[in-house]
Structure formats: structure tokens, C-alpha cells
Amino acid sequence: MSDERPGDQAAPDAPVPDGTEQQPGSASEVLGAALGGAARRAGLDPAKQSSTGHVVWAAMGGWRGLLESILPGLIFIVAYTVTIDPATGDGDLWLALALSVGTAAVFTIARLVARQPVTAAVGGLVAAVVAAGFAAFTGEASNNFIPGFVTNVLYGSAFLISALVGWSLIGLAVGFLMGEGTAWRQDKRKRRVFFWLAIAWASLFAARLIVQLPLYFADNVTALGTLKLVMGIPLFAPMVAVTWLAVRALYPPDPK
Template identity: 55%
Template structure:
């Protein structure tokens, strides 16, 4: 009788084919980031990565034109319904373009959904400046989340990069990585809070034209700058870590 016949095969652990919650979350975060064009493992330049993430010229147009249409129309006519209709209409055009380009329905409809939500409040209140309230809430939420993550020593940039680099949360034991990720997370928090601080005075003054202009200026340009800083810093951080490991082995 062979050993295989004498010893019955041991059953696999019940959870052997089950993945942990952190692994599932890591895959979700990593997949979303890579679909957006962020991949620290790639050899792409910082500029190329930033351009992919913002969506190129189409992404810029989708971000700027609906809001610009609202500002110009309302400033020229003072007709709130017309301005909002043109803004939402512009978002709808980009949605159709995305659908024709075989984007996923969620990705295609997200911009239109955001435009409709933003238009709902000013239609209800009659105050054109309320078109920007949803943006204020978004900035408060993101800014607070980034700051809080640093305070509890789970900087969000580290969480995202850790999953993208397939190291989970082991980066938390590396002081240099913790410092870099915490600093970058604070920079992102300041971006959102700076937008809020710069726009609120014009909101309370009812200056729709200036408020919209400030939002456009502090939108993609600042986002692209902070994203470029983040990608460059993370790339350099891991390059130095690899050099240190190589020196230690030598």
C-alpha cells in the first residue's frame, strides 16, 4: 500500500479559497486607480500619467465647458433656468459621446448625474450661487477625510499606494514611507480646503461670475499639479528604497 493510500488526503481549510477583506479592498482600489491611469509600476512619465488621469483634452472639456456655459449664460442673461439648462445640456452631450465611445454606463453617466444634482438646488432656491454648493460639500468631505486619515496614522495616499504596490499595509512600519505618505495626504487635504476657502467669500457675496472662474482655475490645474507631485514623490520614494535594498544586498 502506498503512502498516498495509507494517508487520506487532508481537506483544504474552509477559507483557503476565500480572500481577506483587505485583499478584496486592495484589488478594488488598485483596479480603479489603474483604470484611471495611475500605476506606479509603469514606466510612464509623470506628465503622461497626469494627462491620462485627467482624461486628456476631452476630460478637460467635460470638466470646464458645462460650468463655463453656465457662467457665461447667466452673466449675459441673468436667466437661471436657461443657464442651468445649457449647462446640463452640455453635460448630456459629453455623456452621449462617452456612450458612443463604449465607456461603461457608470463612467458615462457620472458627469451628467453630477450636473443634474448641482442644478437641482439653485432651481429650488432661485439663487444661482447655490449651483456650487455640491462642490463645497465635496471639498469639505474629501478635505476632512484626508486630514482625519493622517491624524489616525492611516494616510490615504499610503493606503492607495500600498495596494497598488502589492504591499498591503506593511508600509506603515517604514518611518520614511509614513512621513512621505502623511505629507502627501496633507497636501491633498489642503487642496480641497483651499478651494473651499477661496470660493466661499464669492458665494456669500453672490458673485457668480468670479465664483465660477475661481472654481475653474482651482479645478484641473491644481488637481494636475498635486497629482504630478504625488506621482513623482512616490516614484522617487520607491526608487530610493530599491537602491537601499540593493546596497544592503551588495
């Protein structure tokens, strides 16, 4: 069976005629710099001699980042579930939203007081407020998860499209971090690895939607919230590890 993939048609092995790379190259360099900068801030720099465990832990933000990612959602689903009225089948939506947003606010304030970077905490607070807004405006607890669905659609589509057109987002970020720009596109092995890594990330976001959307339409808030947590960090961490190991295999450290 041939190992030909869709991305190969958009990124052929043969040299591209002069001028055809120029326009997308300039845009790709800007995008690659943005993606690479974000990856470096998250501790994902293949040029550094870091262990896989250290990289995954740094990507999650350590204990504080882990708590900031999990606790607001966990508190929402616990508070809503324990207050469900058997007669109506509904929980106390306002209490669950208040506790969830309040928890995210506490994390943000704690970082401000400690004069630590607040980007992750503020992002979590904004996400909690936006999600709460959807639920509060409609009065439906399940609508608290709509922003998450939108995020998965956007990220999944971006990774999938980037792979299919031969400009993998993973490749763009790594190319910037390794100082080779878009030169990786001339290497068939690197193109193939970056293609499949982008497909793997797209599949992760797609899997979340496939599993969680039926629960949303069934208005099963407890199961939906639980699966969102289960398909969050527990799937994100292994995917980061696989990506890191694959990239390190492509760029082995120089022997000393």
C-alpha cells in the same frame, strides 16, 4: 526643530503589539483595494514605467475628460454672466442650467454612441443635474455650487483624518498597487511621505473652500464660477504630478 508629526503618534516606529493591527488591517486592505483600483483605472499605477506627463494626462482623462470636466461649468457661468440684467443684477438661471446640463448630457450620449466607458461622463452628468437641482429649487444661481462645497468638505476631511490617524489614503492606495498591503506603515520614510501627501491633498480641498465660500455668501456668481474653474484642473494636475513623483521616489524601478 523636530520633524515629529501628528501621524507618528498613531503610527509609531516601534512594532505594534500582536493583534492591534489586525482589525484595522482588514478594513484598510478593502479600502486600499478600492482606492488602488480607482487609481489604476485613472492611469495612476506606480508599477508602470510611465512619464509624469503621461500620468497627469491620463488622470485628467485626455482631451475628452478635460472637456467633460470644464465645459459644463464654463458654459453655466458664461451663459449666466452674459444674460445678467443690469437692473436686477441676476442672469438667466434657467438658460444657464439648461445649457450646462445639456452639455453634460451630450458628452454622455457621445460616449454611449461610440461604445466607450461612460463612467466619467455619467459622473459629470449626475453632478451637473444635482447642482442644477439645488439652484432650480431655490432659484439662486449661487446654490449651483453647493454640491462642490460638500465634495470638497468630504474629500478634504477624509484625507486629513487619514493622515492624522496614521492611515494615509495615499499610502493605502499605493500599498495595494505595489503589492505590499499595509507594510509601508513599518517604514518611517514612507509613512512620512504619505502623511504629507495626504495633508497636501486636504489643503487643496481646504483652499477651495476658503477662497470660494466668501464669494458664495456674497452671492458673487461670476467670480465664484470663475475661481471654481481656476482652482479645479489647474491645481489638480500639479498635485497629481507631485504625488506621482513622490511615490516613484519611494519605489524606484528595479535596475535591469
